[in-house]
Amino acid sequence: MGAPAKDAPSPPASPPRNWRKAQRQLAAVGWGVISIGLFAAIWEALWYFDKVNPLLLPPPHLFLQDIPGTLKFFDRSNRVGSVASGGGAGALAITMFWTTFRVFTGLALGFVSGVAVGAALHYVRWLRNLLMPTVLLLAPISPVAWLPVAIFVFGIGDVPAIFLVFITVFFAIVLSTSAQIESVPINYIHVARIMGATQTQMFWRVILPSILPSLFMTLRLNLFGAWMVVLIAETVGVGTGLGQIISMARATFNAKLVFFTMAVIGALGFLSDWGLRQIQRRMLWWVAPQRGGM
Numbered sequence: 001m002g003a004p005a006k007d008a009p010s011p012p013a014s015p016p017r018n019w020r021k022a023q024r025q026l027a028a029v030g031w032g033v034i035s036i037g038l039f040a041a042i043w044e045a046l047w048y049f050d051k052v053n054p055l056l057l058p059p060p061h062l063f064l065q066d067i068p069g070t071l072k073f074f075d076r077s078n079r080v081g082s083v084a085s086g087g088g089a090g091a092l093a094i095t096m097f098w099t100t101f102r103v104f105t106g107l108a109l110g111f112v113s114g115v116a117v118g119a120a121l122h123y124v125r126w127l128r129n130l131l132m133p134t135v136l137l138l139a140p141i142s143p144v145a146w147l148p149v150a151i152f153v154f155g156i157g158d159v160p161a162i163f164l165v166f167i168t169v170f171f172a173i174v175l176s177t178s179a180q181i182e183s184v185p186i187n188y189i190h191v192a193r194i195m196g197a198t199q200t201q202m203f204w205r206v207i208l209p210s211i212l213p214s215l216f217m218t219l220r221l222n223l224f225g226a227w228m229v230v231l232i233a234e235t236v237g238v239g240t241g242l243g244q245i246i247s248m249a250r251a252t253f254n255a256k257l258v259f260f261t262m263a264v265i266g267a268l269g270f271l272s273d274w275g276l277r278q279i280q281r282r283m284l285w286w287v288a289p290q291r292g293g294m
């Protein structure tokens with residue numbers, strides 16, 4: 001008999017799944033820091049070499065150096081015409097909350113209503129024939145053009161801003177829902193019918209899960225548009241919020257307050273998109289990571 005064969009070397013163990021996930025997250029954070037740091041460094045360099053006017057375009061170190069003085073322009077109340085209370089970080093947090101509340105309330109109402117109306121237009125022919133021309137007529141109108149209508153109908157307050165965000169999302173979701181239902185693979189429908197699914201079960205368990213990834217992508221694409229219109233609405237139709245702070249800073253030629261508020265808005269928009277992606281990842285658990293914009 002020959003010599004016993006040596007044991008073959010075992011393949012190296014792959015890193016745990018949680019470790020790989022942590023690596024991806026750290027890499028994303030690292031690239032984010034590098035990206036923002038590079039942008040700030042270029043801005044600071046332009047100031048250092050006298051390429052920009054610090055009164056008009058103050059670099060980050062200038063508009064961030066007197067944060068307590070900047071925060072005195074923020075108010076704790078959500079009341080039109082109130083005088084700034086100089087409430088510091090608490091007043092800033094309350095102002096951020098109300099602006100974010102208007103954005104996400106409008107997004108939620110527009111998304112749910114858009115899916116419901118889009119599905120109804122697809123399944124009910126007479127309703128589609130009756131309403132689709134009107135939807136196609138109203139969809140191209142800029143949400144900003146709806147601001148006077150919102151003020152006429154709802155008055156001054158939170159509702160006009162929420163309505164503008166609603167309009168920003170609603171028509172896009174209606175048209176996307178109707179189109180995505182048409183594109184559901186026919187094999188899914190055949191299998192559901194073979195298994196005895198009713199029309200209601202087919203919509204909730206086959207069609208809706210098939211179209212939700214695309215609808216979430218449409219929602220994310222309209223998220224930044226929602227932030228834009230809510231700031232315009234706060235300037236004119238609300239009288240409070242971050243948009244009103246921007247308007248007041250522009251009227252008083254306070255460039256430091258303008259750029260400080262812009263930085264806050266940018267951070268909120270970034271966190272909003274991140275939060276929406278987390279909701280998407282948990283709701284659409286059947287979609288593999290790195291697919292469907294997740």
